[in-house]
Amino acid sequence: MASEIAKLAALVLTNTVRVDDYLQKNGLPSPSFHEDGPVDLKLSAEIEAARVVALEASLRLNDLLRGPIELVRPTVNAVSLEAIYKYDIASKIPIHGEISVVELAKLCDICEPDLRRILRFAIIHHRIFQEPRKGIIAHSAASRRIVEDSATRDGLGLQFADGWQSFARTVEAMEKWKEQEPTKTGFALAHNTDKSVFEYLEESPAKAKRFAGAMSSFTTYKGHGPEFLVRGFPWASLGSKTVVDVGGSEGKYSIALAQSFPDLKFIIQDLPAVIRAVDAKRPVPSELVDRVTFMAHDMFKEQSVSADIYLYRWVFHDWPDAYVVKILRQLIPALKPGARVIINDTILPEPNTLSELQERKIRALDMVMLSFFNSRERERDDWERIFQEVDKRFRFVDAWVPEGSALGIIEAVWEAETVNGVNGVSEVNKAKEVIEFKEVDGVNEVSEMNKAKVVIEFKEVDVVNEISEMNKAKEVIEFKEVDGVNEINEVREVNGLSDRI
Numbered sequence: 317m318a319s320e321i322a323k324l325a326a327l328v329l330t331n332t333v334r335v336d337d338y339l340q341k342n343g344l345p346s347p348s349f350h351e352d353g354p355v356d357l358k359l360s361a362e363i364e365a366a367r368v369v370a371l372e373a374s375l376r377l378n379d380l381l382r383g384p385i386e387l388v389r390p391t392v393n394a395v396s397l398e399a400i401y402k403y404d405i406a407s408k409i410p411i412h413g414e415i416s417v418v419e420l421a422k423l424c425d426i427c428e429p430d431l432r433r434i435l436r437f438a439i440i441h442h443r444i445f446q447e448p449r450k451g452i453i454a455h456s457a458a459s460r461r462i463v464e465d466s467a468t469r470d471g472l473g474l475q476f477a478d479g480w481q482s483f484a485r486t487v488e489a490m491e492k493w494k495e496q497e498p499t500k501t502g503f504a505l506a507h508n509t510d511k512s513v514f515e516y517l518e519e520s521p522a523k524a525k526r527f528a529g530a531m532s533s534f535t536t537y538k539g540h541g542p543e544f545l546v547r548g549f550p551w552a553s554l555g556s557k558t559v560v561d562v563g564g565s566e567g568k569y570s571i572a573l574a575q576s577f578p579d580l581k582f583i584i585q586d587l588p589a590v591i592r593a594v595d596a597k598r599p600v601p602s603e604l605v606d607r608v609t610f611m612a613h614d615m616f617k618e619q620s621v622s623a624d625i626y627l628y629r630w631v632f633h634d635w636p637d638a639y640v641v642k643i644l645r646q647l648i649p650a651l652k653p654g655a656r657v658i659i660n661d662t663i664l665p666e667p668n669t670l671s672e673l674q675e676r677k678i679r680a681l682d683m684v685m686l687s688f689f690n691s692r693e694r695e696r697d698d699w700e701r702i703f704q705e706v707d708k709r710f711r712f713v714d715a716w717v718p719e720g721s722a723l724g725i726i727e728a729v730w731e732a733e734t735v736n737g738v739n740g741v742s743e744v745n746k747a748k749e750v751i752e753f754k755e756v757d758g759v760n761e762v763s764e765m766n767k768a769k770v771v772i773e774f775k776e777v778d779v780v781n782e783i784s785e786m787n788k789a790k791e792v793i794e795f796k797e798v799d800g801v802n803e804i805n806e807v808r809e810v811n812g813l814s815d816r817i
């Protein structure tokens with residue numbers, strides 16, 4: 317019987333041959349480290365699946381052949397990548413040209429022996445640069461990509477200028493603080509700040525710009541492109557609707573959706589520093605400027621746009637659960653019956669159902685979430701529970717992963733019943749709360765109830781503490797058809813509740 321390594325080798329062979337045949341038949345270039353090597357192999361879906369099988373089998377085969385002693389001695393040194401970013405080394409090497417290490421060291425103002433080892437590490441570990449002759453450096457396909465794609469450069473910067481030091485301080489942060497707070501992270505220690513990543517970026521425009529650029533580089537990662545969001549939800553069935561893309565960054569996903577669905581309008585919201593950086597870039601094609609707009613908005617503040625759909629793409633994995641609940645509660649004052657929340661984020665599958673390659677990627681991202689944000693990736697049940705916690709009037713519709721997508725789609729709909737009396741509602745809104753009144757005949761009945769045991773059913777209350785305060789007092793008043801806010805206020809005053817509401 318064939319051993320595991322023999323089976324893996326056979327898988328690598330058969331599937332690599334399928335990829336190779338496809339490339340040859342279609343006149344496409346073969347993968348190469350050469351600087352003119354293809355960035356995207358342009359495989360059909362079926363052959364892409366063969367590529368993934370070959371890749372996964374080769375990773376496992378590689379680990380088996382290396383054995384346990386080598387596996388616990390991984391190469392995790394990122395000094396080389398950090399230096400490549402910091403000194404912008406790639407852009408100092410001519411495309412289709414060469415430069416000596418001595419000359420390059422002068423251009424970068426680095427001591428030459430240090431540059432030499434930084435380059436040689438990058439060549440052998442990451443296939444970044446080539447050394448065609450001793451002491452002479454040229455581009456590889458990967459280093460050329462760093463020069464030609466600003467989003468790739470931003471991604472490198474995020475990971476190795478901001479990230480690397482944060483990873484190194486994460487266990488220290490775990491030791492120091494036990495709470496899951498976004499301000500108590502490896503990032504906070506590494507950057508000597510008491511702010512969360514996004515608060516920190518608000519004060520560092522250049523870093524905010526780089527973060528937004530890095531986010532857009534993810535669109536080129538397998539399974540992360542806008543096409544999965546475009547195809548993964550029945551947008552066309554919505555009709556003429558407005559979508560607010562909360563934390564939408566440069567708007568890549570809204571722009572793609574607007575291109576495919578001409579009846580939809582998009583408002584992309586993000587923090588002021590991000591919107592300022594985006595304004596300078598003007599990423600919206602001219603034919604879409606009437607339907608795609610940007611707006612500075614802090615999602616921890618009350619939502620001011622009453623829209624049909626609120627999209628959160630890859631936003632919540634940056635936040636611990638309690639913060640996700642807080643963010644979603646900010647929508648409540650703006651929600652009309654039938655409004656939807658659509659989340660495009662990771663849905664962790666059941667254990668052992670992922671391919672090893674997918675699992676490596678998700679676990680790697682989950683570790684970044686820990687170091688940067690104290691947040692995490694979530695399973696389907698986690699998403700369902702979050703909506704229940706936000707407000708019972710959210711109905712969790714479904715969660716699914718579109719074919720080929722790295723992220724899932726989670727849908728919930730706001731199913732509030734209408735509230736009696738316009739004045740009552742606006743009064744209540746002023747007080748930042750909405751109470752649903754049902755069938756109360758008069759104050760007397762209410763005070764009757766007070767005597768017995770007071771029960772208040774709050775639906776759409778903004779602040780959790782207030783609710784738990786009430787719970788602590790074990791008072792629940794059930795209001796049924798109260799005619800006006802005054803009565804309620806009176807009732808509250810009678811019960812000494814008004815200061816707690």
Ligand SMILES: C[S@@+](CC[C@H](N)C(=O)[O-])C[C@H]1O[C@@H](n2cnc3c(N)ncnc32)[C@H](O)[C@@H]1O
Pocket residue numbers: 514528531532562563564565566569585586587590613614615616628629630631634
């Ligand atoms: C991981 S990025 C995702 C960006 C984009 N949705 C995408 O899928 O590429 C998270 C986004 O949330 C934004 N963000 C963070 N805190 C925010 C806040 N308080 N209000 C609004 N946006 C915020 C960040 O600026 C960033 O653009």
